[in-house]
Amino acid sequence: MEVVIVETDREAAVIAxxxxxxxxxxxxSAVLGIATGSSPLGIYDELGRRVTGGELSLADARAFMLDEYVGLPEDHPERYRNVVARDFVAKVDIDRANVHGPDGLAKDVPQACASYEQQIRDAGGIDLQILGLGxxxxxxxxxxxSSLGSRTRIKMLTSQTRSDNARFFDDQVDAVPQHCLTQGLGTISECRHALVVATGRHKAQAVHQVVEGPVTAMWPGSVLQLHPHATIIVDRPAASRLQLASYYEEIQRGKPAWQGL
Structure with missing residues (x-):
């Protein structure tokens, strides 16, 4: 896993x-995996700036969402399909019809999950997957x-995750759905490039465990240690518990410019 330590959220967004x-x-016509939450917002803003400025086009792109709440009505502002439409689609030139997500209102949940897996396969897999880190x-x-080999399925959210996400529901934890549909760790691991962005001191323990701890279901993101092309971009507060931080920075300083992420 490549670790990139930056000074600001803005720098993280630009690099991504x-x-x-x-x-x-x-x-x-590459396939982009898109995430919700706070972490990717700066990335979407920067992509929007580049599209508006004529530096980039996503007109032929296809995109797949990571997850969706179960049971939120179609017009709910925090339904992830609506969040993606607001935070990503509206800023770039991608065709909304080419943005796909799991069906959180499906009557047959197992079939909906299997169908979503097939959609990803039919698209040829995900070329670059944007990820946040809880x-x-x-x-x-x-x-x-969670199983390290899991596929798209229904999951019950932990109290910690519902508490973390309550800020999107007027700080009302009880308003956060208890269930979601999510790509599994096995599904995510099949992307060609996994790109994680994590900022803030509150993410420091998770960053340390995911990057430097054992590969374990107790820290699900640690599965990316086994990925052939995984990158995590962190600011200094999020990197504050990394034991090898100075080594990661040395690697970045010596990296050939042509290599990219």
Missing amino acids: ADAISRLFRENP TDGHIAFNEPG
């Missing part, structure tokens, strides 16, 4: 957007204890 821009210059080490909604 550089990787995405490079991907779409090489393959305009304070308990979860990626997507794969909570601690």
Whole structure:
């Protein structure tokens, strides 16, 4: 896993957007995995700036969401399909019809999950997956204890995750749904490039465990240690518990400019 330590959220967003821009210059119809939450917002803003400025186009892109709440009505502002439409689609030139997500209102949940897996396979897999990192080490909604080989499925959210997400529901924990549909750790692990962004001191323990701890279901994001092309971009507060921080910085200083992320 490549660790990139930055000074600001803005720098993290620019570096991530550089990787995405490079991907779409090489393959305009590439498949992007998109995340919700606070971590990717700066990335979407930077991608939007580049699209508006004519530096980048996502017109031929396809995108797949990581997860969706179960049971939120179609018009709920925190339904992830609506969040993605607001925070990502509205800022770039992607065709909304090419943005896909799991069906949180499906009557047959197992079939909906299997169909979503097939959609990803039919698209040729995800080229670059944007990921956030929960304070308990979860990626997507794969909570601690999730199988490292899991596929898209229904999950019950932990109290910690519901508490973390209450800020999107007027700080009312009870308003946060208890269940979600989420890509599994096995599904995520099949992307060609996993790109994690984590900032803030409250993420420091999770960053340390995911990067330097054992590969374990107790810290689900640690599965990315086994990924052939995984990058985590962190600011200094989030990197504050990394034992090898100075080594990671030395690697970045000596990295060939042509290599990119």
